[in-house]
Amino acid sequence: MNNIFIIDKDLQTKDLVTSIVEKNHLKFNSIKQFYSIDDINVDSNANIVILDGTMEELYWIKKTYPSSFFIIFSNTIDFFSSREYFRMGIENYVIKDLEVDLLEVSILKTYKKLNEIKNIFDDTSISLMRNESIRILQENIISKILKNEDITRTLTLLDITVEDLGIFDSKGVVILIQLDNSIDNLKNSVLIIKNIVARINSSLEFMPYLKSRLIYNDYDNIIIIAQPLNNEVNDHFYNIITNNLLSLSSYIYREFKGKIYSAVGSEFTSIYESHKSYFSAKSCLSMKSNSNNGRYINTKESHGTYYDRIHLISNKKDFILKSFLNGDENVLVDIEKFVRDIYKDFNEDIDKSRKLIRDTSIAVLSELQIIYKGLGNVYDFKTPNHSLKVSCKTLEELIYHVNIGAKEVIFNINYYKLNSKNRLVKNVCHYIVENVCDNIDLSTISTHFSISKNYFCNLFRSEVGETFLTYVRKVKMAHAKILFQSGSYKIYEVGKLLGYEDINYFSKLFKKFVGITPSEYKNTL
Template structure:
């Protein structure tokens, strides 16, 4: 319902206007009336009015003067003028001032009904436009806030705060990231059971409640990826920054506890350092983002403060880099038995020098897989085109309960990596064969023929074919096709290419032919592989 004010200096006219039509039938409700323009302006301070029906000729303040004052105040109210024949020139003046319409006296019910239909339509359109404008502004405001949080366009911060009414004040600031562990680890299961949205809302309400009850006056909560939320807290009070930090950490601990006890939900909470200046907001965010990585090291369902990590890292712990170098060399050479021996010795030494400290052990394992990943990429950068090297980074701290399980996962992943290096013949003693294999993987999306590889190696085709078959047990072109098919899997799944796009990228002119080869290798079509988790 849109609210209406009737303005006329004659009570009998006001009464007649209220009864001449059923206002609610047309989407309107009369909320007040006024005896002249001056009285109407006073009523506008007391009532929310969408539509005014006013006489033109009135004492003190005429309908035209009322309309002019409404426009000067910038009020978004539609005004319908009531005019006698002698006031026609005034009615035209009113239209120029932005009146919705005018009706001649004496009033005709059918004319008023028609006018109300049009007025309802216009007001509805204005509401829709206003809603869309606000939604667009809200979306823009959130995007700008995200950008500032990540350190983008900081030079424009003051202007953005003013223009988009951002919830930021100048003063101390600190950022935390709250991650709902169940959504991160079981997102698809929660989607299938329609539980994810409900869990997101419950956690959001819990966070809001605890912040509202706390000593913190200024805070913002932003949703990020699935199951992840940012909390920005601020103060312009003259308090020590350590007190500001302690107050925030205390609230976060309450959130963690309440989530466990009331919702039965584990959270991972990471906190950045507090800063004295608003312009350091992105630093606190990056601190929190870095701290969150250590959920894999010190476990989930905990509050991790970046300052605590710094203290732990300062403790005396000498990483066995020499044994790691032996392991990485064995991996790169594709020597499986040497790799397993080196890995076993390295794990044993890490456990011994860590004095069974879970944090130190997991920290060392995290460093180990990172170093393996980086060194293998440095040597075989092209390998990532046919094998997802990031698999070795997932050693499974999340959800794994015992050290032996972590060891097994780490061993399985590294063994798998060695198998891939061997599978693509990157560990061959014959320099010609290894160079050929590296050439294929470096040019996997090109048209590779016996002629092109022989020319590159500067040897005859027949000699090359003989050497390659003798060393690897397969024909060279079979090797090329096998590598291209593995590349196709990555393009289909990881990069979300369409089937015909993959076919073209790998040099196959006919998509149907490419699909047949793919099915021969993997017992499913490219489309089936892309659609299903095969």
């Protein structure tokens, strides 16, 4: 049965709501009024909530009853609170003294929607709606942090911490992404924004050095809070961000002929100082240049616009990607032809050619990170671009450096069997590199893929050329190298992360697969 909760100090509100329900013969089990949220029994169920209270009380109600419908019935509705209601998905807000008649309309409309949902959606759908409501609530609280508003009372009221919001009180930056206003209509803008959000969500999963929180309920910008796992905001951290933003620009231009602008705000040392990074990034976007220690992601180069260059990249990138996906060294022939074409297009200017090749490399590697989910756990995708930072004097020298990186990528794709012709083996290999820190054994694989242990053991060995256990250890030791390279972990910490409590055993395995001990490897970094 349906229930209505009223949170209002005005006792006449319940009489008004009851008269509306009875007049229209609406089926409600109960109508309960509470003086404040402190009086509510959280075990009770509320289908419709009518509220006259503070924004903090609304946050608490949204968290406690995320799948309920809300009607704001208050005399204190201003522009800013209306905007907040809109962001939280609340469509009905009525001014008490001026729009009492609208309360009846809002209740009838909400009642109709409530019954439609009960008739159409199953428990899973309602659960998804509840999760979406919680996401919106979290994003609104984070938005308050970015606007330098005090959230202490809100967090206390909701009994949560900043970690519950998917962010951490550590170093990081705020990234803003803005859609170009030349998009011809709102429908296309919404479609592109949805694609940007989906694309960012996918790419963020493949950044082994980065933890991020995506916020996309801001009116003007898509916001990302990016924080390095090793708590070091350095050149590598910025390179990861820049590479993915360039790849995103390429994708949006290729798929929608749309343009995006992006900026990375100044570094913050605490999440409670992130507003400075937010406003720094906004300043960069408005000025289209670096400002207030922020970085504007430049979309123009001396040779035409960035999007002209991206178009050149897109014409060949997909063809090159296909060769990579086949794990085929014939890609080197394709790459050499591409490099020569670019060199000719830039009137044999080696430096401009190198920059475009570097951007193409960034775009291709970003695509490969998404396709080969988890490969970043065992292979450092920034490595191939190191050689392209070196100035090249001749075309042959440029081709040589490009080939080194390409060969390395192909080797790793083949080495970890992520392109195996047997679909089951390929899926298992993907699963292992994605979940490298878990304790993975034959029972895990047998249960997860619904396959007998004996059959799988024989199949895996025949397809991969080594035992399942050897492959798992190989992947874990490769990930250990990545963790050591971050500079954030001691030897015993890496061992524990990978499931090895005995540091001596871990060191022995590491030497077997890498050739030197963990201590010796750390000394080479």
